[in-house]
Amino acid sequence: MKPISLDNFEFTGHEAAKLGDLHALDAHDREQLLMSGVDVEEQGRSGSFLHMDHSGAYCKTNRPGVEILNIKDALKKYDGLPEYFWKLVDPEKDEATRKARDVLHGGYFIRAEKGAKIEEPVQSCLFIKANKAGQSVHNIVIVEEGAELHIITGCAVSHQTQESAHVGISEFYVKKGGKLTFTMIHNWGENVAVVPRSAGYVEEGGQFLNNYVLLRPVKYLQMYPTITLGGTGAVARFNSVVVAPKGSYLDMGNRVIMNAPDTRCEIIARTIASGGTIINRGHIKAGQVPAKGHLECKGLILGGGVIHAIPELEATVEGVELSHEAAVGKIARREIEYLMARGLDEDEATSTIVRGFLNVDIMGLPDKLKQVIDKTIAESQKDMF
Amino acid sequence: MLHIENLHVKIGEREVLKGIDLHINPGETFILFGPNGSGKTSLLMTLMGLGDYAVTKGRIIFKGTDITYAPTYERARLGVGMSFQRPPTIHGLPVRHLVRMCGREREVPVERLARRVNFDQFLERDVNAGFSGGEIKRSELLQLMAQQPSLVLFDEPESGVDLENMALIGREVRSLLQGEDTPRPDKSLEELKRARATSGLIITHTGYILDYINADRGQVLYNGHLCCEARPRDILEHIRKFGYQECVRCLDNALA
Numbered sequence: 027m028k029p030i031s032l033d034n035f036e037f038t039g040h041e042a043a044k045l046g047d048l049h050a051l052d053a054h055d056r057e058q059l060l061m062s063g064v065d066v067e068e069q070g071r072s073g074s075f076l077h078m079d080h081s082g083a084y085c086k087t088n089r090p091g092v093e094i095l096n097i098k099d100a101l102k103k104y105d106g107l108p109e110y111f112w113k114l115v116d117p118e119k120d121e122a123t124r125k126a127r128d129v130l131h132g133g134y135f136i137r138a139e140k141g142a143k144i145e146e147p148v149q150s151c152l153f154i155k156a157n158k159a160g161q162s163v164h165n166i167v168i169v170e171e172g173a174e175l176h177i178i179t180g181c182a183v184s185h186q187t188q189e190s191a192h193v194g195i196s197e198f199y200v201k202k203g204g205k206l207t208f209t210m211i212h213n214w215g216e217n218v219a220v221v222p223r224s225a226g227y228v229e230e231g232g233q234f235l236n237n238y239v240l241l242r243p244v245k246y247l248q249m250y251p252t253i254t255l256g257g258t259g260a261v262a263r264f265n266s267v268v269v270a271p272k273g274s275y276l277d278m279g280n281r282v283i284m285n286a287p288d289t290r291c292e293i294i295a296r297t298i299a300s301g302g303t304i305i306n307r308g309h310i311k312a313g314q315v316p317a318k319g320h321l322e323c324k325g326l327i328l329g330g331g332v333i334h335a336i337p338e339l340e341a342t343v344e345g346v347e348l349s350h351e352a353a354v355g356k357i358a359r360r361e362i363e364y365l366m367a368r369g370l371d372e373d374e375a376t377s378t379i380v381r382g383f384l385n386v387d388i389m390g391l392p393d394k395l396k397q398v399i400d401k402t403i404a405e406s407q408k409d410m411f
Numbered sequence: 412m413l414h415i416e417n418l419h420v421k422i423g424e425r426e427v428l429k430g431i432d433l434h435i436n437p438g439e440t441f442i443l444f445g446p447n448g449s450g451k452t453s454l455l456m457t458l459m460g461l462g463d464y465a466v467t468k469g470r471i472i473f474k475g476t477d478i479t480y481a482p483t484y485e486r487a488r489l490g491v492g493m494s495f496q497r498p499p500t501i502h503g504l505p506v507r508h509l510v511r512m513c514g515r516e517r518e519v520p521v522e523r524l525a526r527r528v529n530f531d532q533f534l535e536r537d538v539n540a541g542f543s544g545g546e547i548k549r550s551e552l553l554q555l556m557a558q559q560p561s562l563v564l565f566d567e568p569e570s571g572v573d574l575e576n577m578a579l580i581g582r583e584v585r586s587l588l589q590g591e592d593t594p595r596p597d598k599s600l601e602e603l604k605r606a607r608a609t610s611g612l613i614i615t616h617t618g619y620i621l622d623y624i625n626a627d628r629g630q631v632l633y634n635g636h637l638c639c640e641a642r643p644r645d646i647l648e649h650i651r652k653f654g655y656q657e658c659v660r661c662l663d664n665a666l667a
Contacts, residue, residue, distance in 0.1 A: 365512075383502060
């Protein structure tokens, strides 16, 4: 599959109106948001951010200790964010980054203040409503020293059939002893092309935990977020759950660069091709000791498709401990029979096994979001068998 | 409860069961002996409808229904329950969730049942992931307790189990088959026995399980044939003394 051309999309002229309240969205859009982890009631959320088409539509902070701004406002407030803006991603990297450098529609700036333990997640959504729209955002997340923050961010289109493109730059900074849990749920459509460019830097004793869920079709997705563990004892963990139905082409993976001693990382991906194509990359690079990393790509092909797993380990010093495990398999007959012996029919048994394989539970998401994800998995199973 | 008539079963080209006739009455526990490779596990697998076991002749009637070719889940829903000897690991499926599903529409008191088999610490673990021999047995028992089958197929309840666990497993197998072990002054023993409707078909090598349960009848399966029906303890004693040689002779006579 050829990379998409961003020139086919309109990067101007789709400024959305500001929303006083997330309830102002119509029922259809609210539903789309819900699928992306955004609760319009804002129950159990420390704040909300909504970017629609070419502009920010809603931004609200519900707790002290967490700052949520439109990136444009943050750039003004903090004199262009010289320590953070385009510091981890090179604007000259490729067509997507150049587009994001030339056109900035918005994006979020979320910062947890020093020592602030923000228990309830901040929710955010990057939403595309207009057909043919090209959306370009730049997000910056900063977790200051000793702070803790969970961001649930969804990306969605209003209508699954519309054509659009999304370019998103995200830069994550986890300072000394900080902890960032970043959960991203992609809910694009069958004609949407998506090229996020993300990078993060984790300081001494910091933790970056990343959850990624993609269950709905997307025409083209290409991303390879890179996290650098720059301080002693830093930790990164990626959990990805990905389904590629017919028409989806995904080229995705995670990279961790272990640049300090006592660092640990784990990259775990569960992928199902149900007619689509998944290129599942993974790369751990370690140049300091002790360093311990594990990379795991497990895939199932159910109902056709392609899975191409490319795990890479790169060690440049004696004493690192890196491992990887890649497997593309099928659902074992024995497992289905075992569950059938407990009274589950074949479909129930198979979907129970698939749900277990995807294992969203380990992400520790809020109940309501977990229910929505379970429902989406159940729906996506009709393509699999 | 269970009627097996002239059952012939093949795996591929090889006939593993060669005309089995077996009747198990409601509430009766039947013990199956036999050396390795004699077809015991094949019989249980065939009764549950698992694996590549093809019935070539005969039938299996359970509670009046012909289940010879029924799918496994239909047998399970009719009331056949099986304890697997080497169950597969199911990643991402916590024990708690599976136990709940075993009850179908019935609400299952998962915690209470789990405590009985000393398994409440395992409810959040993935099914069979890294379980020891004893843990597998307790997990299987827990699932059966939730399932409430009327016929329990048990493949070697004692295999891989230490002595301490054996007592617990023996007690719970007994309770699964015979109900709670509390005296009922208003009922005679005979009445109680008739009231319990759970039947059992148990494979044992060592016979340890016989210390815990009231087994009514037993038989030896040898080379795909059933022979030598007797009281389970007598069979066990005989096998301990003479091995299965006697069965061969007996079988030769029967087939001659």
